[in-house]
Amino acid sequence: MSPFLHLVSIACLAALFAGGALCIHRVAIGPSAADRAVALDTLTMVFIGVICILSVLWSSALYFDAVWILTLVGYLGSLAVARYLEKGRLF
Amino acid sequence: MPGPLELLTAATMLIGTFLTVVACVGLLRFPDVYCRMHAAGKAGTLGVSFMILATMIAFAPHESWVPVRGALAIFFQFLTTPAATHILARASYVSDYRLDERTAVDDLKAFLPSRPHETYGRE
Numbered sequence: 001m002s003p004f005l006h007l008v009s010i011a012c013l014a015a016l017f018a019g020g021a022l023c024i025h026r027v028a029i030g031p032s033a034a035d036r037a038v039a040l041d042t043l044t045m046v047f048i049g050v051i052c053i054l055s056v057l058w059s060s061a062l063y064f065d066a067v068w069i070l071t072l073v074g075y076l077g078s079l080a081v082a083r084y085l086e087k088g089r090l091f
Numbered sequence: 092m093p094g095p096l097e098l099l100t101a102a103t104m105l106i107g108t109f110l111t112v113v114a115c116v117g118l119l120r121f122p123d124v125y126c127r128m129h130a131a132g133k134a135g136t137l138g139v140s141f142m143i144l145a146t147m148i149a150f151a152p153h154e155s156w157v158p159v160r161g162a163l164a165i166f167f168q169f170l171t172t173p174a175a176t177h178i179l180a181r182a183s184y185v186s187d188y189r190l191d192e193r194t195a196v197d198d199l200k201a202f203l204p205s206r207p208h209e210t211y212g213r214e
Contacts, residue, residue, distance in 0.1 A: 019115035034183040075175035086182035
């Protein structure tokens with residue numbers, strides 16, 4: 001791995017951590033439950049990006065399975081919140 | 092001097108990070124929950140896809156199974172995230188979350204009556 005890609009990866013990680021902090025701030029102050037669900041969904045996307053960059057940074061493709069699983073199950077949280085908001089119960 | 096593959100990886104990684112951070116900033120700055128869903132659902136999906144694309148490009152010469160699973164991950168991301176955002180927007184409209192007062196057009200009002208008597212999960 002060249003120093004160039006290393007530097008770009010570190011910069012992207014720093015930017016993603018800043019974005020994750022913004023998401024956590026929205027989770028904390030969000031006026032409604034739907035705001036918090038959207039913020040947590042976006043936080044899952046930030047996590048997926050962090051895992052991708054870390055697998056490139058550490059040259060280990062094993063972490064990529066976590067990305068695959070997170071894209072499959074990441075939407076279930078906001079789906080559950082939506083069901084709860086619309087019907088008042090989950091099932 | 093980095094090779095063309097590393098340059099491509101860095102470019103897609105930067106684009107994906109930019110889109111994800113834009114989604115986070117929009118989540119913080121937009122006025123009501125529907126605008127926030129707009130920011131998170133569009134920019135977030137594309138940002139994650141570019142990030143997975145960067146990993147696929149980086150691992151393509153060594154491990155050939157990564158691009159296959161990466162393509163599947165991008166497919167599932169495009170399948171699930173817009174649907175979840177749509178369902179959440181519909182649920183919050185039905186359970187009577189107020190639109191921002193600067194909203195000019197409310198086309199959904201004629202089709203989807205909101206039910207203000209239900210107060211589950213609200214402040």
